């Protein structure tokens with residue numbers, strides 16, 4: 001089938017049978033994410049026009065100021081995902097605990113749990129720089145019809161059935177995988193539909209971009225410091241450049257298209273790194289692997305980490321395969 005002018009809605013229906021549990025529920029779930037993404041996009045786009053900028057006044061469980069749009073995006077995604085009878089539980093960066101859906105109804109058939117970072121890169125909102133939404137989807141492991149439990153959320157990343165992100169950038173894109181490659185869709189704002197613009201996205205095997213907050217350099221493990229110096233050394237075969245937006249979704253998206261590596265290592269200020277395993281690192285790691293890239297904490301594969309808590313943080317190194325392998329080489333040699 002030609003991908004010309006194919007909408008996300010058409011793509012979801014046409015590819016439904018390729019998914020191993022092709023009951024149509026996952027397709028409906030992706031559809032509800034598509035809908036929430038459009039609503040949030042509308043709000044993000046007018047952020048400079050209305051009084052929606054600035055902190056909402058609350059501090060989330062991780063002690064970070066919540067921005068108004070964080071709260072708005074969180075509500076919209078939760079509302080949209082709750083309405084259809086597909087999802088039995090949601091965990092969000094903005095919620096202390098997971099939300100159980102239909103927990104009192106023994107007849108419900110809801111099979112999926114969703115973990116979301118409703119607004120990623122939120123410190124960029126006030127300065128008109130791209131932000132995003134990240135989502136990760138699992139099938140529950142406890143029996144259908146019973147209240148969802150913590151163990152349904154604390155599954156290893158390799159158990160994800162789908163993951164993706166929305167980037168609210170110069171154009172708005174939804175990029176996702178159900179384990180059969182990565183496809184990107186661009187929103188046509190005039191029509192309100194996402195169109196398949198980036199079929200079968202692939203990380204170049206290697207690249208020239210490294211993305212890391214170098215303000216934390218002194219705090220980094222020795223292996224990471226050595227890797228950064230390696231990138232900075234003058235050499236004909238090492239034409240590296242540094243690009244860091246400070247919004248994981250945007251940094252990842254650029255690196256996947258151009259070839260590059262994203263790193264958020266641990267340090268004394270962030271002893272486990274900063275990024276959250278369940279709704280930031282795992283979905284990005286799944287996308288990276290599906291696009292031929294690689295993701296680890298510098299030593300071991302992100303998708304094999306056994307989660308112990310909802311808001312757990314892990315060091316994160318993700319991107320073009322050869323570049324991640326190089327960092328792992330440096331970590332093995334120089335370590336902490």
Ligand code: AHG
Nearest residue numbers: 117119120121122123213246247248
């Ligand atoms: P969030 O806005 O959801 O809290 O995520 C911010 C994350 C990530 O998007 C970004 O790459 C990273 O924090 C930036 O951290 P630093 O400002 O410490 O570099």
Ligand code: MN
Nearest residue numbers: 117119120121
């Ligand atoms: Mn985030």
Ligand code: MN
Nearest residue numbers: 093117119120
């Ligand atoms: Mn966030």
